[in-house]
Amino acid sequence: MRQTLTSETQAELIRTAHALADAARPVTLRHFRTGIASDDKGSNAGGRFDPVTEADRAAERSMREVLARERPEDAILGEEYGPKTGTSGLTWVLDPIDGTRGYISGTPTWGVLISVADEWGPLFGLIDQPYIGERFEGGFGRAFVQGPRGRSDLRVGPVRGLEEATILTTFPEIGTEAERAAFRRVADCARLVRYGMDCYAYALLAAGQVDLVIEAGLQPYDVQAPIAVVTAAGGLATAWDGGPAHGGGRLLAAANPAIHAAAMELLAG
Incomplete structure (x- = not known):
């Protein structure tokens, strides 16, 4: 059975998730379409190019700094710097740039992924696209996107074959x-x-x-x-x-x- 979180705790987690996205946005934008160098992590099967950049690392560092200040009792699992243990039963799962291949190619399909989870899976998550200025969020009874056209509800499309x-x-x-x-x-x-x-x-x-x-x-x-x-x-x-x-x-x-x-x-x- 999942732990029950109070409305106050849920509100704090939502606020923290947005603070993480706010911290990562300027870091990723600073390096986007600048010809930033990339290293090959070499972790993909079949030898497919698996790049990482200083933007990936710096964005995750900026988010970890926020968590150290705001939620030090929570665990962290990040792509670039691995796991950090916690005592609260909650884990922040961070991908500072999901789609680094797109990022270094200049396409705007990459994003910053942030979620908070318990042992049964994610409770709340954000997909943030800094260049377009769109932030999609879901969980704790919330499902909406904030972007250039303002805020609108998220809802999957109609049933189709x-x-x-x-x-x-x-x-x-x-x-x-x-x-x-x-x-x-x-x-x-x-x-x-x-x-x-x-x-x-x-x-x-x-x-x-x-x-x-x-x-x-x-x-x-x-x-x-x-x-x-x-x-x-x-x-x-x-x-x-x-x-x-x-x-x-x-x-x-x-x-x-x-x-x-x-x-x-x-x-x-």
């Missing part, structure tokens, strides 16, 4: 050979497939623009904020077999149970 669906993923070469074959079974049934979206794909799903996001080879810091935002907007976000996905691996996010079930059946072969 798979033959009418738009599917997003990041890489055409998704996962392993078997995972690529599974993805193709779903993609071949859809009306439209688009690539290269990184975390922005989940924001678009929560905003009702697309129907499915299918990815593999993910880490906890890649998925926890998107799971919080998508589910708060009325969607589903599970592993490919329907189980919990907050630990990473394969993620299937869907606008409704019907299209989720249809995609899951095809992924299973």
